[in-house]
Amino acid sequence: MDIKNNSTNRLTISLDNKFDGVKCKFSEFPFKSVLSLDPLIELWKNAAGDTGKIKSSIARPVLDRLKNIPELIGPLNDISLLKKHEDIVDVLMSVIYPAAQWNKLIQASIAPFKWKAMYSTPLFDKIFGVSEEKINKLQNENKHMLVGKTINAYVNILKEVYGRKIKFGSPFIYGTDDKNTGLTRYFQLNFDSTFVKIKVNGEKPELNENQIKELLKDITNLEMWTKYLPPEKFEFHGFVNLYAVNITDQEVLSQLKHDLLEKESIISMERFRTLQSKLRDLFRLPDLKLGLAALPKEWNQLVQYGRKIGDSFIFNFSEIVSCRDFDNSIYEQVMKKGKPVIIENIEQCSDKTKIENELLKQGIKSVAVAPLYYQNELIGVLELGSPKPNDLNSLNAIKLNGILPLFSTAVRRSVEELDSNIQAIIKEECTAIHPSVEWRFKLAAFNLILKREEEKSAEMETIIFNDVYPLYGLSDIRNSSTIRNESIQSDLVEHLTMAKDVVNSAMNIKSLPYLDALSFRINKHITGIKNGLSSGDELSIIEFLQREVESTFSNLENINPSLKELVANYHAALDPHLNSFYKKRKDFEESVAIINEVIAGHLDEAELKSQEMFPHYFEKYKTDGVEHGIYIGQTLVENKKFDELYLKNLRLWQIIVMSDIVRKTNEIKPFLKIPLETAHLILIQNAPLSIRFRLDEKKFDVDGTYNIRYEIMKKRIDKAVINGTKERLTQPGKIAMVYSHSREAAEYKKYIEYLQAKGYLENKFEELELESLQGVQGLKALRVTVNLNYKNEKTLINYKDASEIIMKLESQAQK
Structure with a gap:
């Protein structure tokens, strides 16, 4: 409540129609209300007494006619009398209802505070229908309405009975649904009490200056009002003029602003549909569709990194596979112009692109697309579409100016909220995720958020990557x-x-x-x-x-x-x-820890650089040594094209990294309290497989019975021995490369030859057959000796040259 003291005896009071927390013991309006034309007749009598003027000559015949209709004078207990004497009532009301505005005004005359309409314009009746029933229902069910009317009545008593000049502003907002379209229109109801007279029953209650100040200071304190001014002491006679002003645009904009400030205002599908409904009210289009999309910074990354918010036309396209599809489309025009673009009738558009045809498939024949900016940065687009041609045009699109800033702020906040929710789900469901596949887990988390809108108990979808190539390596502490x-x-x-x-x-x-x-x-x-x-x-x-x-x-x-x-x-x-006593064990565990840190540290550093070749999934585990697993393939990446060249790069890279690890672990051996030896192996597999993320174990595992053999080999090959001997395959200073098929060996022999020429490996290598392992037979191995004296300042080859190396090896093999 705002009270502004403009002078010593005049106050302006604004309640903003907020009466939450007001105590009200009344179940209905506490004052007696009497419908009467007497205050209006008094106006006509004053006009008739103003001799010598035109209005006097007009008023006297009217009053003469009234003398013959005494039932219109005094309390009107039977409202049907107004219809019976419609002609004279129309004349009386003409001073309030100008004939020129009769079909334009939304106006009615009602009993004081009782909403009993006795006279109204055609437009009022059309909009509000059976207005008395609607408004009486609202009156009986809405506490705010009852409190507002009661306070309004008391303020009128202060003005009329106690002579206080008070301006009281408490307009009511009334929404009504169109029976044909279902759209809601909002009207501000303003009340004029000019033709209301207040009758005091018995002695007027005494009211001193301090009491008046007390009442005005706490104007919503109905207990105080009724204490000083008991309702039974006052009656309201006459009628109130009600003026309805269409404020749909202002009210909808106000509601949109309020809604868009709410958390998840555009992420929640329920709230998104509410926003769509209000935009329908704003544009007066019952079939209007709303779309919102968050965009990446680079337009050419739209397909990969854009996302719909709630719903979106652009991400409902059935056949869009490339950013090139958007060339010359309405969306590209929006991006270039930086302002809304409207196609009033898509069917008649002569230069339709694939995008416009996709819109037609969605049943959209009229469309407006507007860019959303936040701090001068493009963050998304707002889409409006209608199944009827010409529904959207340059005239009603002006209304976009009032809503675009609101949606820009909401999209920015919602994207941040969504990212936060996605990260929370990933953390809860999956723990730490490797950056190479984070995009897939974000998509799954986003889908889970959408599913939980419909089903609270929904679970995250299964994440499977098909046709990925595995690489496995183990540096094991011997014995x-x-x-x-x-x-x-x-x-x-x-x-x-x-x-x-x-x-x-x-x-x-x-x-x-x-x-x-x-x-x-x-x-x-x-x-x-x-x-x-x-x-x-x-x-x-x-x-x-x-x-x-x-x-x-x-x-x-x-x-x-x-x-x-x-x-x-x-x-x-x-x-x-x-x-x-903890001496030898401590020496052993410290030595193991140092070896593990050296191996893991080198793997981490090298792996970070290897991502430059092509993104791939990488994981490592520390036990008595370090094992690492790598998966690479098309399904693991979101916006890159996979080629087997990258797989070959990674295989060569792995041998180089393992040879560096052999040297590093050998170099630190003299500094260990227990000089532990390490043995190293690589498992080769040409055939791609599928991996599935196990939510219960929070890690990837091979998927499918056919791929189980690979997991069995990983667990058992470190114990493999050479066929016909008791010699372990893995030996200190060497790298064993285990394979199943001769074509796998052929590829790796080329890598070995190259690395021997570069000095990474000794010149000889062994080709070995392995004894059968439980569940695995027919394994063979290449075993190479690492050149422990090799010195390379860069440690690893230049990754940018890796492709050239592979192509050179391929060329030599063909010759």
């Missing part, structure tokens, strides 16, 4: 399980030995049979561990030491001061977090 067990054995023996020293020292000072028995058990554990470590031995021995040995130390410390020092040294030798 890591054996060395780990030996480290554990060494630490346990050392731990038990330290405990035995404490116990034996205590026995030398004070002979106790229990200590002798404890020493015996410790020796037994030492002997058992030296003979071999079984599952569960480590845990059982640690429990034995803590529960049965160390529990006696507190008592032993009291036997002799020298034992106290010995116990202190024992505890100091243990790891404070594990409470056990």
